[in-house]
Amino acid sequence: MALVFDAKVALFDCLKAAVPVGVQCTFAETGKSDRRQQVWLGATGDEELAAVAMRQGPRKPTAVTSYVDVHGLVITPGDPIGAERAVYGLRDAIAEACRSVVPASVPGLLDVRPESSETETAESTDGAYAALTVRVRIRGRIT
Template sequence: MSLIFNAKVALFEALRAVVPAGVQCTFAERGQSDRRRQIWMGATVDEELEPVAMRAGPRKPTAVTGYVEAHAVVIVPGDPMAAERGAYELRELVADACRAVDRAAVAGLVDLRPESSSVETAETTDGAYSALTVRVRVRGRTTT
């Protein structure tokens, strides 16, 4: 459904507005870690389409629930605790961006909020890094 995609675009624009200088923010993964702190949008999933009313005619109101993922990486040479702390800071920015999205700007959007997150921290020859994935639930209502 385009509702989920439109919500993803609105979330990306809100995220670009809240990330501080020094954090690279892109719509898709660039495939290279040339920045110490970066965040990008991931998968878009339409999970539930449920009719919410029965009425005559070809178009029916439908409740839509889907998910959008935001990914981030923080690299800190030799300090895994600082890397993980940075990942949690970026997680809070995703939550701030969800609150900043104008619901009226996305037709049919009812709710947009982080549902879960995971952080993985490791040390490599490039330094300590933390990888973050935030799953954002998108709920809305459309007429299909």
């Protein structure tokens, strides 16, 4: 659905403005871990469609709910506490980006909000890293 894609693009634009300076923000995963801090949009979940009103004709008002995963990664040499602290800062920036999406900017969009998050911290040969996944819910209504 164009609604979900357009909302994802609006979220990406808000993410670019919300993440701290020095954080790489990309629409999709780059496959490179050469940046110390990065945020990218991941998988878009299946859309849930539900008729919200009955009326004559082929086009019925439909509620649309979909999910997009926003990923973050922070690598800090030998400092797992610093990496996790920084990734929580990215989580706050993602939540701020969700609040910054103006529903009127996407026809049919009702809201964009973080629904859950998961954080993982580990140490590797590259240093300590913390990874973040925030599941963002996109809700809208189409006719």
